[in-house]
Amino acid sequence: MSADQKRTLIAGAAGLLFALGLGLAGMTDANVVLAFLDLGGLADGTWDPSLAFVMVGAIAVYASAHALYQRRMQAQPALGGPCRVPTNKTIDRPLILGAVLFGLGWGAGGYCPGPGLVSVVSGAPAAIVFVIGLLAGMFLYARKPSARS
């Protein structure tokens, strides 16, 4: 099997694991996400901490893998390709403005890109409308003259 075939196979497996993880974590229920982001729930006892636990589980595993990657593997990916982990350290306007826009949409619809894409397969109208908007928004940004790839 060529490195490119392995890369494709592993990416497919990673996508599947990612989707099942989101489902097990409760993140494919937009109401669970909204019940975390809606701080009004802290006052009336309807706040849902699930998303924080998801982050704890994910970061515990990924931080360990990242340490292994940096120290044992010296940032050399197993398939032999170049390391593409970002090295940019500049906190600039597009980073913050983009993150704020993303957050506003996330709190409005209850979907971030991953759960939206997983949910769209179920045929739920809200997920379909979200993903159409998501792709349109990405396309619009890519067409912006000043957009960086």
Next chain:
Amino acid sequence: MLLAQLTLAGVAAPIAGGALIGLAASLMLLTDGRIAGISGIVGGSLEPRPERWRLAFLAGIALGGLILSLAFPAAIAAPVGRPLALVGLAGLVVGYGTRMGNGCTSGHGVCGLSRRSRRSFAATLAFMAAGAVSATLLSMIGVGS
């Protein structure tokens, strides 16, 4: 799972689900030296002649969604009380914003925080705060549950 009614099983599921997400992202890092950022993978797939691994990752996501919706239909639920037009507009803003800010919950939140990236700390703080503001305000004015 509400804060007032925490159970061991209620806490274990999101932690285990998160661990699976971390494992999926780790696979991408260890084998190919890439950040598993969903918005980046989708954005790159929209370009002419996308790389095969991107399409494979998205196919894996779709297969996972299919398995979930067939075996555990209750796991996938749409936002209650949020009008479709609002959700569509939300998608548009999420798509535009994640490309402008170079990442979403996976790339900045999971991978970036784990790598202790300054940019990802700033982005995660910004989208968590903005998400809390919009979710809280919308529910205060009676949109959604």
